[in-house]
Amino acid sequence: MRNPKLLALPMVVMLGLLSTGLAYAHWSETLFVNGQVDTGELDWQFTSAIIIDTTGPDYHCRDGFAGPPPEYWIGDKDVGSSSIEVDPTDPHIVTITLNNVYPCYFTMASVYAQNTGTIPLIIDSVIIDGTVLNDFPTYPVQLDLNGDGYDDIEIWWKDGFGTQLEPGDPSPEMSFWIHVLQPAPQGTELNFTIEIVAVQWNGYVPP
């Protein structure tokens, strides 16, 4: 056995058997699953929007939209005006503009949306400059829009939370009130943003 040739011969045979023997070790057949997941789309868009006082005499109200009724009333002068429109290029945006308004001026807007996605959604919350509203009763939110430490307007969101919209369903009316407060600066453009958040219907957590 000390002959090196005798040692090398079995090793070469084993190596040859190993290299070819795998094909004969077992038969096999592989099945494949090709997966494809087409996700749905959560999408909703504004369909229309209306506002009072586009023309004609102005409306007024008390601070905090306080009673007794009527909470708002029409005056005898046409000084300020309001306008609203769904953005023609992006129906996820509604633009409201109040022109030549002054303290005590009141306006009321309503927006309507539609579930344009493929899964049900629920209107979850409204965010007015960082203040999250998601439950009833709602309350007026005061906003200091020019950062001078005094509130310039107040907005009272009225309805819509928890409403479920199936694909294609129109939303109910979602309305809100706007009131210009006494500290509002004269001759100034003030801007605010309201966000209306809808979530997938099964991800909604009631307040």
Next chain:
Amino acid sequence: MRKMIGIFAALMLALGLSGVAFAHWSETLYIDGTINTGILDVEWSEEGSWDTDDYTDYGQLISPDKNVSSITCEIDDENPNLLHVTVSNAYPCIDYYNLVDIHNTGTIPVHVLDVDLDNPNPDEVQIWITYYSDPECQNPISPPVQLHPCDTMYVLIHVHLTQEALEDHTYTFDAEIEAVQWNYG
């Protein structure tokens, strides 16, 4: 080792809590609001001044030579809301008049309230400040007077010295006229 477990547990908890925000889909609609506020602004300008020291009470000319006193009015250079009224070389029984207009130069209606007159010497100096709708002072109007943008009203300042007025003396008075937004006036 316990510290490591604690840190890991806290991390998992934080991730779990924040994960709620990402756990469901959401879609936000936006309402962008723009509010352009109006301007409340009134200004005044002088319409004219006159006196009666060369006329009788009945409007009859006595003599131009008697025209020794006068009343003038001037809007302050630095504060256009301030009107300086000066009666020079005045003497008793003469009536001094100054007519100014107030016009709404803002974009919202205003209510011009009643005059707040401070006259420390009413026995020597009589002052009447009255509102009119016309520059001829034929149609008096009572405050609050409503002025729409670009509208004008007239204010007649009438000064009269009584016999008690001192010679070579200076009398002063102050008056404030406040205009407020029409729906709070």
